[in-house]
Amino acid sequence: xxxxxxxxxxxxxxxxxxxxxxxxxxxxxxxxxxxxxxxxxxxxxxxxxxxxxxxxxxxxxxxxxxxxxxxxxxxxxxxxxxxxxxxxxxxxxxxxxxxxxxxxxxxxxxxxxxxxxxxxxxxxxxxxxxxxxxxxxxxxxxxxxxxxxxxxxxxxxxxxxxxxxxxxxxxxxxxxxxxxxxxxxxxxxxxxxxxxxxxxxxxxxxxxxxxxxxxxxxxxxxxxxxxxxxxxxxxxxxxxxxxxxxxxxxx
Amino acid sequence: xxxxxxxxxxxxxxxxxxxxxxxxxxxxxxxxxxxxxxxxxxxxxxxxxxxxxxxxxxxxxxxxxxxxxxxxxxxxxxxxxxxxxxxxxxxxxxxxxxxxxxxxxxxxxxxxxxxxxxxxxxxxxxxxxxxxxxxxxxxxxxxxxxxxxxxxxxxxxxxxxxxxxxxxxxxxxxxxxxxxxxxxxxxxxxxxxxxxxxxxxxxxxxxxxxxxxxxxxxxxxxxxxxxxxxxxxxxxxxxxxxxxxxxxxxxxxxxxxxxxxxxxxxxxxxxxxxxxxxxxxxxxxxxxxxxxxxxxxxxxxxxxxxxxxxxxxxxxxxxxxxxxxxxxxxxxxxxxxxxxxxxxxxxxxxxxxxxxxxxxxxxxxxxxxxxxxxxxxxxxxxxxxxxxxxxxxxxxxxxxxxxxxxxxxxxxxxxxxxxxxxxxxxxxx
Numbered sequence: 001x002x003x004x005x006x007x008x009x010x011x012x013x014x015x016x017x018x019x020x021x022x023x024x025x026x027x028x029x030x031x032x033x034x035x036x037x038x039x040x041x042x043x044x045x046x047x048x049x050x051x052x053x054x055x056x057x058x059x060x061x062x063x064x065x066x067x068x069x070x071x072x073x074x075x076x077x078x079x080x081x082x083x084x085x086x087x088x089x090x091x092x093x094x095x096x097x098x099x100x101x102x103x104x105x106x107x108x109x110x111x112x113x114x115x116x117x118x119x120x121x122x123x124x125x126x127x128x129x130x131x132x133x134x135x136x137x138x139x140x141x142x143x144x145x146x147x148x149x150x151x152x153x154x155x156x157x158x159x160x161x162x163x164x165x166x167x168x169x170x171x172x173x174x175x176x177x178x179x180x181x182x183x184x185x186x187x188x189x190x191x192x193x194x195x196x197x198x199x200x201x202x203x204x205x206x207x208x209x210x211x212x213x214x215x216x217x218x219x220x221x222x223x224x225x226x227x228x229x230x231x232x233x234x235x236x237x238x239x240x241x242x243x244x245x246x247x248x249x250x251x
Numbered sequence: 252x253x254x255x256x257x258x259x260x261x262x263x264x265x266x267x268x269x270x271x272x273x274x275x276x277x278x279x280x281x282x283x284x285x286x287x288x289x290x291x292x293x294x295x296x297x298x299x300x301x302x303x304x305x306x307x308x309x310x311x312x313x314x315x316x317x318x319x320x321x322x323x324x325x326x327x328x329x330x331x332x333x334x335x336x337x338x339x340x341x342x343x344x345x346x347x348x349x350x351x352x353x354x355x356x357x358x359x360x361x362x363x364x365x366x367x368x369x370x371x372x373x374x375x376x377x378x379x380x381x382x383x384x385x386x387x388x389x390x391x392x393x394x395x396x397x398x399x400x401x402x403x404x405x406x407x408x409x410x411x412x413x414x415x416x417x418x419x420x421x422x423x424x425x426x427x428x429x430x431x432x433x434x435x436x437x438x439x440x441x442x443x444x445x446x447x448x449x450x451x452x453x454x455x456x457x458x459x460x461x462x463x464x465x466x467x468x469x470x471x472x473x474x475x476x477x478x479x480x481x482x483x484x485x486x487x488x489x490x491x492x493x494x495x496x497x498x499x500x501x502x503x504x505x506x507x508x509x510x511x512x513x514x515x516x517x518x519x520x521x522x523x524x525x526x527x528x529x530x531x532x533x534x535x536x537x538x539x540x541x542x543x544x545x546x547x548x549x550x551x552x553x554x555x556x557x558x559x560x561x562x563x564x565x566x567x568x569x570x571x572x573x574x575x576x577x578x579x580x581x582x583x584x585x586x587x588x589x590x591x592x593x594x595x596x597x598x599x600x601x602x603x604x605x606x607x608x609x610x611x612x613x614x615x616x617x618x619x620x621x622x623x624x625x626x627x628x629x630x631x632x633x634x635x636x637x638x639x640x641x642x643x644x645x646x647x648x649x650x651x652x653x654x655x656x657x658x659x660x661x662x663x664x665x666x667x668x669x670x671x672x673x674x675x676x677x678x679x680x
Contacts, residue, residue, distance in 0.1 A: 078639035088632040092650025099500050101646060102636040109637075141650075142632075158636065 495521025
């Protein structure tokens with residue numbers, strides 16, 4: 001589904017990603033872990049299409065398309081979803097109108113008709129249950145005045161509504177208490193299918209107790225320095241990141 | 252002969268355009284007011300860049316332009332349909348009977364001012380009592396106004412019709428001085444729409460003055476829609492006097508015009524008054540729109556709300572200057588003022604100047620002014636959900652303007668304004 005090859009990216013002339021190689025197949029969950037400043041958020045930003053980052057080398061193939069060639073909105077339409085670390089507040093735009101506009105834009109680009117009001121509302125009702133919202137946020141402005149936990153639940157709700165092929169969860173666990181973490185994780189797990197894939201970006205292992213990854217990659221200094229199974233996350237939790245950095249230096 | 256020609260001043264040249272209007276139909280009481288205003292003009296000068304009240308708005312190009320009194324007819328087909336049983340149409344300041352229509356409601360008088368001057372006894376007493384005698388454009392209007400709308404809603408009457416007043420500029424370089432008088436008697440209520448439209452291309456100058464009297468317990472909403480062409484000039488003075496327990500709302504929607512200056516002055520002369528001043532300006536190209544508001548809180552226990560928003564695109568300029576004056580006895584005044592501006596390009600600019608003068612000690616007054624660009628983070632957030640860049644901008648602009656659109660109490664007009672916003676920014680939510 002996603003093939004990243006030798007990806008280099010910079011912001012304001014500073015190189016952050018220094019050659020990333022990663023392949024994600026349908027049905028898989030990949031965790032990307034790493035210390036602060038290792039390039040985790042840069043990777044998610046580059047994949048989502050933020051303009052501030054310049055890709056200096058490498059390629060990203062998504063379902064046979066050159067992802068780096070697409071505008072951010074076209075990536076979303078192709079099936080990429082980024083759950084933001086810091087979801088943006090948009091006063092004056094109701095959550096429900098926002099989602100309806102997004103769904104209809106995506107449908108329009110695929111040459112489909114606008115979603116019927118009845119179908120849309122049924123979908124809202126069904127999907128909002130996944131994250132324990134039951135339509136609670138519908139008429140509130142997008143993320144405005146939401147608590148940290150509410151914002152993250154709203155991200156997963158949007159993900160459920162948009163049904164992406166590849167979801168990238170950027171530090172979704174940050175700022176969540178254990179109850180909210182469970183709700184969010186359960187939501188993500190319920191959305192898992194053999195046809196979609198998930199990349200979980202996190203600093204801590206605790207989220208991976210709930211969203212169990214097939215692969216764990218350790219990112220340090222702009223490169224993936226170690227890849228393993230879910231047990232690698234536990235090892236990191238126990239020993240910290242220093243041993244990995246040392247290993248990387250030796251190698 | 253050549254050498255002897257005295258160069259006329261800008262003012263003389265400007266005023267010479269009005270020389271040929273025949274005002275002999277006015278009753279003596281009204282003619283006397285014209286003469287008094289002409290005398291005032293003698294001593295007044297056009298504002299310059301040194302005049303504080305006009306600091307951000309240079310009117311040189313406006314007063315140096317060549318104008319003529321426009322034709323008393325429409326030479327082109329334009330859509331005048333409005334969803335109302337009452338609409339007075341003025342072309343270049345003149346009343347056009349055959350384009351207007353009226354369906355009388357009992358207790359409500361709606362007619363051209365020229366007719367009201369002959370028929371309406373109470374007008375003699377009130378006419379020109381609210382205009383600012385030191386303001387040159389007001390005095391020019393008083394001296395040289397051709398016609399305008401007169402609306403009186405009788406005591407306790409609730410108008411069922413929305414009253415429309417259309418002012419149209421037509422022909423080459425026309426200049427007009429429309430003069431309106433709106434009188435909501437005690438306990439009455441009404442909604443009014445004033446539209447300014449161009450049926451021509453090129454320059455025009457409209458110097459409008461409205462006197463608005465809102466008596467005790469009356470409820471009046473005026474919506475002013477300015478959609479003239481991109482070379483039109485307009486100066487507009489709206490003088491409002493409110494009595495105790497009345498409610499007045501003015502929505503000024505400024506979309507067209509090269510240079511537009513709106514002066515809205517509210518005088519709150521009783522207690523328990525509620526006032527709303529709203530302004531929505533969508534500017535592009537070289538447009539320059541200047542809103543000056545002044546509200547006098549003279550008695551205790553009144554509430555005023557003011558909300559002005561501007562979206563400035565291209566190389567346009569917006570000005571907001573809102574002054575709130577709370578007199579010493581006006582305790583328990585609540586005055587809220589907010590000005591928010593969105594500047595879409597590096598060339599566009601907005602000047603915002605809130606002024607509070609408070610001489611009472613037990614009041615709640617607040618003002619806020621924000622000017623910023625479109626929130627790029629929010630745009631990226633919308634794009635990351637599949638919404639295109641253009642649509643994302645439209646969504647955010649709509650969100651920015653929605654509270655003002657909701658202030659418009661005339662449904663058809665609200666829909667019209669929403670449609671204009673949607674078309675202008677090419678998107679709908």
